[in-house]
Amino acid sequence: MSSTTGMLRQCVEAATLAPSLHNSQPWRFRVDGGAIEVYADRTRQLEVLDPDGRELMISLGAAVFTLRAAMRGAGWIPAVSPMPDPGDPDLVARVRPDRPELPSPAAERLAQAIAQRHTNRGPFAAAAVPADAIEDLRAAAAHEGATLSVAGPVSRTTIIGLGRLAEQRLRASGGYFAELGRWTRPVPGRRDGIPTVAIGPWDALERLPLRDFGLVHPQPARRLERFEAYPTIAVLSTEGDQPADWLRAGQALQRVLLVATRQHLATTPISQPVEVPAVRQVLSDPRCGRWAQMVVRLGYGQPTPATPRRPLADVLQEVPA
DSSP states (O other), rough: OOHHHHHHHHHHHHHHSSOOGOOOOOOOEEETTEEEEEEEOGGGGGTTTTTTTTHHHHHHHHHHHHHHHHHHHHHHEEEEEOOTTHHHTTTTEEEEEEEEEEOOOOHHHHHHHHTTOOOOSOOOOOOOOOHHHHHHHHHHHTTTOOEEEEEEEHHHHHHHHHHHHHHHHHHHHHHHHHHHOOOOOOOOTSSSSSOGGGOOOTTOOOOOOOOTTTTTSOOOOOOOOOOSSSSSEEEESSSOOOOHHHHHHHHHHHHHHHHHHTTOOOEEEOOOOTTTTHHHHHHHGGGGEEEEEEEEEEEOHHHHHOOOOOOHHHHHEEOOO
16 A cells, blocks of 8 residues: 555545534545545435435535545645536545645644544533634634624524524424434444434523434433523524535535634534524525525533544445556
8 A cells, every 4th residue: 555545545534533414424435546536425314404415515525624634734735626527416526635745733733633523512611712713713614715603692692592493393394303313323333323422411491402312312311401601603604505515614614613623612513503494594694695504502611522433444445556
Protein backbone atom coordinates (compact mmCIF):
# COMPACT_ATOMS: atom_id res chain seq x y z
CA MET A 1 0.00 0.00 0.00
CA SER A 2 1.45 3.40 -0.99
CA SER A 3 1.72 6.21 1.54
CA THR A 4 -0.92 8.19 -0.39
CA THR A 5 -3.34 5.25 -0.38
CA GLY A 6 -2.83 4.84 3.36
CA MET A 7 -3.48 8.55 3.87
CA LEU A 8 -6.69 8.36 1.83
CA ARG A 9 -7.91 5.41 3.91
CA GLN A 10 -7.23 7.38 7.09
CA CYS A 11 -9.18 10.33 5.69
CA VAL A 12 -12.15 8.08 4.88
CA GLU A 13 -12.01 6.63 8.39
CA ALA A 14 -12.11 10.19 9.76
CA ALA A 15 -15.05 11.03 7.47
CA THR A 16 -17.11 8.21 9.00
CA LEU A 17 -17.06 10.21 12.26
CA ALA A 18 -19.20 12.95 10.70
CA PRO A 19 -22.66 13.57 12.20
CA SER A 20 -25.75 12.19 10.48
CA LEU A 21 -29.48 12.07 11.09
CA HIS A 22 -30.12 9.36 13.74
CA ASN A 23 -26.49 8.30 13.18
CA SER A 24 -27.72 6.67 9.99
CA GLN A 25 -24.29 7.08 8.30
CA PRO A 26 -25.79 7.28 4.78
CA TRP A 27 -22.51 7.23 2.88
CA ARG A 28 -20.25 5.07 0.78
CA PHE A 29 -16.71 5.88 -0.29
CA ARG A 30 -14.64 4.76 -3.25
CA VAL A 31 -10.90 5.30 -3.59
CA ASP A 32 -9.97 5.39 -7.26
CA GLY A 33 -7.00 6.96 -9.03
CA GLY A 34 -5.77 8.87 -6.01
CA ALA A 35 -9.18 10.44 -5.28
CA ILE A 36 -12.00 9.71 -2.85
CA GLU A 37 -15.51 9.56 -4.26
CA VAL A 38 -18.40 10.11 -1.85
CA TYR A 39 -21.71 8.40 -2.64
CA ALA A 40 -25.15 8.59 -1.09
CA ASP A 41 -26.43 5.34 0.39
CA ARG A 42 -30.17 5.72 -0.26
CA THR A 43 -30.95 2.56 1.70
CA ARG A 44 -30.18 4.62 4.81
CA GLN A 45 -32.42 7.55 4.01
CA LEU A 46 -35.14 8.17 6.63
CA GLU A 47 -38.38 8.13 4.68
CA VAL A 48 -40.60 9.71 7.35
CA LEU A 49 -38.33 12.52 8.53
CA ASP A 50 -36.45 13.09 5.30
CA PRO A 51 -38.57 12.14 2.27
CA ASP A 52 -36.72 14.56 -0.05
CA GLY A 53 -33.25 13.50 1.06
CA ARG A 54 -32.33 16.98 2.27
CA GLU A 55 -30.90 15.80 5.59
CA LEU A 56 -29.22 12.88 3.86
CA MET A 57 -27.35 15.41 1.69
CA ILE A 58 -26.48 17.49 4.77
CA SER A 59 -25.01 14.37 6.38
CA LEU A 60 -23.00 13.69 3.22
CA GLY A 61 -21.81 17.30 3.18
CA ALA A 62 -20.58 16.87 6.75
CA ALA A 63 -18.64 13.79 5.64
CA VAL A 64 -17.16 15.70 2.68
CA PHE A 65 -15.95 18.51 4.92
CA THR A 66 -14.48 15.98 7.34
CA LEU A 67 -12.55 14.46 4.44
CA ARG A 68 -11.25 17.90 3.56
CA ALA A 69 -10.22 18.69 7.13
CA ALA A 70 -8.51 15.32 7.58
CA MET A 71 -6.66 15.67 4.28
CA ARG A 72 -5.51 19.16 5.18
CA GLY A 73 -4.37 17.93 8.58
CA ALA A 74 -2.37 15.21 6.81
CA GLY A 75 -0.43 17.86 4.90
CA TRP A 76 -2.35 18.10 1.62
CA ILE A 77 -4.43 20.83 0.00
CA PRO A 78 -7.70 19.11 -0.98
CA ALA A 79 -9.39 19.72 -4.32
CA VAL A 80 -13.16 19.17 -4.21
CA SER A 81 -15.52 18.58 -7.13
CA PRO A 82 -19.13 18.68 -5.86
CA MET A 83 -21.72 16.74 -7.86
CA PRO A 84 -19.12 15.85 -10.53
CA ASP A 85 -21.33 13.56 -12.66
CA PRO A 86 -24.78 14.85 -13.73
CA GLY A 87 -25.65 11.31 -14.76
CA ASP A 88 -25.06 9.93 -11.26
CA PRO A 89 -26.81 12.03 -8.57
CA ASP A 90 -25.61 9.63 -5.88
CA LEU A 91 -22.00 10.64 -6.53
CA VAL A 92 -22.07 13.79 -4.42
CA ALA A 93 -18.38 14.72 -4.40
CA ARG A 94 -14.89 13.78 -5.49
CA VAL A 95 -12.06 14.83 -3.16
CA ARG A 96 -8.40 14.44 -4.07
CA PRO A 97 -5.10 15.59 -2.59
CA ASP A 98 -4.01 18.38 -4.92
CA ARG A 99 -0.58 19.32 -3.60
CA PRO A 100 1.40 18.83 -0.38
CA GLU A 101 1.63 21.71 2.05
CA LEU A 102 2.26 21.77 5.77
CA PRO A 103 -0.98 22.46 7.68
CA SER A 104 -1.33 25.64 9.68
CA PRO A 105 -1.83 25.31 13.46
CA ALA A 106 -5.53 26.13 12.91
CA ALA A 107 -5.87 23.35 10.32
CA GLU A 108 -4.14 20.89 12.65
CA ARG A 109 -6.52 21.79 15.49
CA LEU A 110 -9.51 21.41 13.19
CA ALA A 111 -8.35 17.94 12.14
CA GLN A 112 -7.74 16.97 15.77
CA ALA A 113 -11.31 18.05 16.63
CA ILE A 114 -12.81 15.43 14.28
CA ALA A 115 -12.49 12.59 16.81
CA GLN A 116 -13.44 14.85 19.72
CA ARG A 117 -16.74 16.13 18.29
CA HIS A 118 -19.84 14.40 19.64
CA THR A 119 -23.49 15.44 19.72
CA ASN A 120 -24.33 16.37 23.30
CA ARG A 121 -27.95 15.79 24.40
CA GLY A 122 -27.36 16.68 28.04
CA PRO A 123 -27.92 19.98 29.90
CA PHE A 124 -25.49 22.84 29.31
CA ALA A 125 -24.12 25.28 31.87
CA ALA A 126 -25.77 28.67 32.34
CA ALA A 127 -22.56 30.42 31.22
CA ALA A 128 -22.97 32.50 28.07
CA VAL A 129 -21.03 31.65 24.93
CA PRO A 130 -18.47 34.49 24.45
CA ALA A 131 -19.03 36.94 21.62
CA ASP A 132 -15.65 36.20 20.01
CA ALA A 133 -16.52 32.48 19.90
CA ILE A 134 -19.82 33.31 18.20
CA GLU A 135 -17.97 35.39 15.61
CA ASP A 136 -15.62 32.48 14.90
CA LEU A 137 -18.61 30.20 14.33
CA ARG A 138 -20.27 32.73 12.03
CA ALA A 139 -17.04 33.02 10.07
CA ALA A 140 -16.83 29.22 9.84
CA ALA A 141 -20.29 29.04 8.24
CA ALA A 142 -19.53 31.96 5.91
CA HIS A 143 -16.32 30.25 4.79
CA GLU A 144 -18.51 27.47 3.37
CA GLY A 145 -21.04 29.78 1.74
CA ALA A 146 -23.69 29.58 4.49
CA THR A 147 -25.01 31.89 7.18
CA LEU A 148 -25.14 31.19 10.92
CA SER A 149 -27.61 33.47 12.71
CA VAL A 150 -27.51 33.41 16.50
CA ALA A 151 -30.92 34.06 18.02
CA GLY A 152 -31.55 36.96 20.38
CA PRO A 153 -33.92 36.64 23.37
CA VAL A 154 -37.13 37.14 21.34
CA SER A 155 -36.20 35.00 18.36
CA ARG A 156 -34.82 32.32 20.69
CA THR A 157 -38.20 32.00 22.37
CA THR A 158 -39.86 31.81 18.95
CA ILE A 159 -37.46 29.12 17.71
CA ILE A 160 -37.87 27.04 20.86
CA GLY A 161 -41.65 27.28 20.51
CA LEU A 162 -41.47 26.29 16.85
CA GLY A 163 -39.24 23.37 17.79
CA ARG A 164 -41.77 22.09 20.30
CA LEU A 165 -44.57 22.51 17.75
CA ALA A 166 -42.54 20.59 15.17
CA GLU A 167 -41.88 17.77 17.63
CA GLN A 168 -45.60 17.52 18.40
CA ARG A 169 -46.46 17.33 14.70
CA LEU A 170 -43.80 14.73 14.05
CA ARG A 171 -45.05 12.54 16.89
CA ALA A 172 -48.55 12.74 15.42
CA SER A 173 -47.40 11.74 11.93
CA GLY A 174 -47.69 8.16 10.74
CA GLY A 175 -44.55 6.08 10.91
CA TYR A 176 -42.57 8.47 13.12
CA PHE A 177 -42.29 6.17 16.14
CA ALA A 178 -41.66 3.12 13.98
CA GLU A 179 -38.76 4.90 12.26
CA LEU A 180 -37.43 6.18 15.58
CA GLY A 181 -37.61 2.66 16.92
CA ARG A 182 -35.59 1.24 14.03
CA TRP A 183 -32.70 3.59 14.71
CA THR A 184 -32.72 3.21 18.51
CA ARG A 185 -33.34 -0.52 18.79
CA PRO A 186 -30.67 -2.02 21.07
CA VAL A 187 -28.99 -4.82 19.14
CA PRO A 188 -25.74 -6.43 20.33
CA GLY A 189 -22.85 -5.34 18.13
CA ARG A 190 -24.83 -2.66 16.35
CA ARG A 191 -22.60 0.01 14.75
CA ASP A 192 -25.16 2.63 13.75
CA GLY A 193 -28.20 4.38 15.22
CA ILE A 194 -28.50 5.97 18.67
CA PRO A 195 -27.36 3.71 21.52
CA THR A 196 -28.81 3.97 25.01
CA VAL A 197 -25.71 5.70 26.40
CA ALA A 198 -26.14 8.58 23.93
CA ILE A 199 -29.84 9.25 24.52
CA GLY A 200 -29.28 11.66 27.41
CA PRO A 201 -31.51 12.63 30.35
CA TRP A 202 -35.06 13.94 30.31
CA ASP A 203 -35.50 17.69 30.29
CA ALA A 204 -37.37 18.20 33.58
CA LEU A 205 -39.22 21.25 32.21
CA GLU A 206 -39.60 19.80 28.69
CA ARG A 207 -38.60 23.20 27.41
CA LEU A 208 -35.92 22.54 24.83
CA PRO A 209 -36.95 20.98 21.49
CA LEU A 210 -34.62 17.99 21.83
CA ARG A 211 -35.69 14.75 20.20
CA ASP A 212 -36.48 12.20 22.89
CA PHE A 213 -34.90 8.97 21.71
CA GLY A 214 -36.06 7.28 24.90
CA LEU A 215 -39.71 7.34 23.89
CA VAL A 216 -39.63 4.04 22.02
CA HIS A 217 -37.31 2.07 24.29
CA PRO A 218 -37.92 3.48 27.81
CA GLN A 219 -35.14 3.27 30.41
CA PRO A 220 -36.34 2.92 34.02
CA ALA A 221 -33.13 4.43 35.43
CA ARG A 222 -33.01 7.40 33.08
CA ARG A 223 -32.14 10.68 34.82
CA LEU A 224 -34.38 13.73 35.04
CA GLU A 225 -32.40 16.98 34.86
CA ARG A 226 -32.95 20.69 34.45
CA PHE A 227 -31.58 22.08 31.21
CA GLU A 228 -30.33 25.62 30.71
CA ALA A 229 -33.02 28.30 30.89
CA TYR A 230 -31.51 30.52 28.19
CA PRO A 231 -29.85 28.31 25.58
CA THR A 232 -27.69 29.69 22.80
CA ILE A 233 -29.53 28.78 19.61
CA ALA A 234 -28.33 29.39 16.05
CA VAL A 235 -29.92 28.80 12.65
CA LEU A 236 -27.77 27.67 9.73
CA SER A 237 -29.14 28.77 6.36
CA THR A 238 -28.17 28.82 2.69
CA GLU A 239 -29.13 31.06 -0.22
CA GLY A 240 -30.67 28.20 -2.19
CA ASP A 241 -32.57 25.03 -1.43
CA GLN A 242 -31.38 22.48 -3.97
CA PRO A 243 -29.25 19.35 -3.41
CA ALA A 244 -26.04 21.32 -4.03
CA ASP A 245 -27.13 23.79 -1.34
CA TRP A 246 -27.88 20.97 1.08
CA LEU A 247 -24.42 19.53 0.44
CA ARG A 248 -22.96 22.99 1.09
CA ALA A 249 -25.01 23.27 4.29
CA GLY A 250 -23.56 19.99 5.55
CA GLN A 251 -20.01 21.19 4.96
CA ALA A 252 -20.79 24.44 6.75
CA LEU A 253 -22.44 22.58 9.61
CA GLN A 254 -19.42 20.34 10.16
CA ARG A 255 -16.99 23.26 10.00
CA VAL A 256 -19.09 25.06 12.62
CA LEU A 257 -19.25 21.96 14.83
CA LEU A 258 -15.50 21.35 14.60
CA VAL A 259 -14.66 24.98 15.33
CA ALA A 260 -17.02 24.82 18.31
CA THR A 261 -15.33 21.62 19.52
CA ARG A 262 -11.95 23.32 19.18
CA GLN A 263 -13.32 26.07 21.47
CA HIS A 264 -14.47 23.46 24.04
CA LEU A 265 -18.13 24.11 23.23
CA ALA A 266 -20.75 21.36 23.29
CA THR A 267 -23.16 21.21 20.36
CA THR A 268 -26.56 19.72 19.56
CA PRO A 269 -27.87 19.85 15.99
CA ILE A 270 -31.66 20.19 16.26
CA SER A 271 -33.44 19.11 13.10
CA GLN A 272 -37.13 18.92 14.08
CA PRO A 273 -37.88 22.59 13.22
CA VAL A 274 -36.63 22.02 9.66
CA GLU A 275 -38.31 18.62 9.21
CA VAL A 276 -41.83 20.06 9.22
CA PRO A 277 -42.28 22.19 6.05
CA ALA A 278 -44.67 24.69 7.64
CA VAL A 279 -42.32 25.28 10.57
CA ARG A 280 -39.24 25.46 8.34
CA GLN A 281 -41.03 28.08 6.25
CA VAL A 282 -41.26 30.36 9.31
CA LEU A 283 -37.52 30.03 9.93
CA SER A 284 -36.70 30.72 6.26
CA ASP A 285 -37.04 33.83 4.12
CA PRO A 286 -37.01 32.71 0.48
CA ARG A 287 -37.56 36.29 -0.75
CA CYS A 288 -34.16 37.18 0.70
CA GLY A 289 -32.65 33.92 -0.44
CA ARG A 290 -32.39 32.41 3.02
CA TRP A 291 -33.41 28.79 3.59
CA ALA A 292 -33.10 27.33 7.08
CA GLN A 293 -31.21 24.02 6.95
CA MET A 294 -30.41 23.23 10.60
CA VAL A 295 -30.80 24.59 14.12
CA VAL A 296 -27.82 24.24 16.43
CA ARG A 297 -27.68 24.50 20.23
CA LEU A 298 -24.36 25.67 21.68
CA GLY A 299 -22.96 25.81 25.19
CA TYR A 300 -20.75 24.21 27.79
CA GLY A 301 -21.61 20.67 28.82
CA GLN A 302 -20.15 17.56 30.35
CA PRO A 303 -18.36 15.17 27.96
CA THR A 304 -20.59 12.62 26.26
CA PRO A 305 -19.77 9.22 24.75
CA ALA A 306 -19.28 8.76 21.04
CA THR A 307 -21.90 6.94 18.99
CA PRO A 308 -20.68 3.82 17.15
CA ARG A 309 -19.50 3.81 13.56
CA ARG A 310 -19.63 1.10 10.93
CA PRO A 311 -16.30 -0.54 10.13
CA LEU A 312 -14.35 0.80 7.18
CA ALA A 313 -14.88 -2.44 5.25
CA ASP A 314 -18.63 -1.74 5.18
CA VAL A 315 -18.37 1.70 3.62
CA LEU A 316 -15.17 1.75 1.55
CA GLN A 317 -14.47 0.30 -1.87
CA GLU A 318 -10.92 0.48 -3.19
CA VAL A 319 -10.23 0.15 -6.90
CA PRO A 320 -6.93 -1.66 -7.55
CA ALA A 321 -4.32 0.45 -9.31
